[in-house]
Amino acid sequence: MGTVILVLVLVMLGLIILVLLAPFHVFVEGEYANAFSGALSVSWLWRLVRFESYFAENRFVLHFLGISFSWKAAKVPSKKAVKRKEMEQKSGPGIRGLLRLAANTPEMIRIVKKIFGSLVPQGNLQGTVGLEDPAATGVFIGIYHALKGLFAFPFLIDPDFREKQFSLSGCLKIRILNISLLAIVLSELFSSKGRAFLRSLKQMRD
Numbered sequence: 001m002g003t004v005i006l007v008l009v010l011v012m013l014g015l016i017i018l019v020l021l022a023p024f025h026v027f028v029e030g031e032y033a034n035a036f037s038g039a040l041s042v043s044w045l046w047r048l049v050r051f052e053s054y055f056a057e058n059r060f061v062l063h064f065l066g067i068s069f070s071w072k073a074a075k076v077p078s079k080k081a082v083k084r085k086e087m088e089q090k091s092g093p094g095i096r097g098l099l100r101l102a103a104n105t106p107e108m109i110r111i112v113k114k115i116f117g118s119l120v121p122q123g124n125l126q127g128t129v130g131l132e133d134p135a136a137t138g139v140f141i142g143i144y145h146a147l148k149g150l151f152a153f154p155f156l157i158d159p160d161f162r163e164k165q166f167s168l169s170g171c172l173k174i175r176i177l178n179i180s181l182l183a184i185v186l187s188e189l190f191s192s193k194g195r196a197f198l199r200s201l202k203q204m205r206d
Helices: 002-021 079-091 095-103 105-119 134-148 178-189 192-205
Strands: 024-033 036-044 049-054 059-064 067-072 122-130 155-159 165-176
Touching: 002 178, 105 134, 105 165, 105 178, 105 192, 122 134, 134 155, 178 192
Parallel strands: 122 155
Antiparallel strands: 024 036, 024 165, 036 049, 049 059, 059 067, 122 165
């Protein structure tokens, strides 16, 4: 009995070490203009385990050791998502919330630098943003320019001060090493700066 428990413990430790050290590869390609179209692929262990999502069809495929499972999900938005969308359509993103976000930009830059340093992203993104209030659009673009230099790939956003719109297209490939990402998350959760930043984000959302 003791030998069986020891074997199970060693297997569990081996799986944990494998999950922490074997990187995930994420690839997303498509565009957004009122609705998502494109595909997302997440692979692990030299593509022996792979998950794919096709946004327009709302279809998902899981590949596991050469065996594929496919299913479709019904597009039923949650009540919370519907309510948030209705509020945004009525009032649009508030400039006060964007100004709070701008005030947190230096802290965002610090955290994004740490995360992007471990993710090694590649690709390109381009889009257009126009908020209901032209002043809010200007604040958003200011935040974008403050963060633009952090991206290790072309990321271009053009403002539209005439009408409300949001569109984004491109492709992105990310290599995620779980142990590095976990170390960053834990260091932020246990640091006073990280906790203060999370509190400020929560206040901005409320």
